[in-house]
Amino acid sequence: MNLSLVLGLGLGLGLGLSVVPKPPN
Numbered sequence: 001m002n003l004s005l006v007l008g009l010g011l012g013l014g015l016g017l018s019v020v021p022k023p024p025n
Helices: 003-019
Strands: none
16 A cells, blocks of 8 residues: 555545535444
């Protein structure tokens, strides 16, 4: 796993959850 991919996914998920807060499963 490349750090760039990990950071990209982390930022993507973080921004996604921030913009559209999904209810905890």
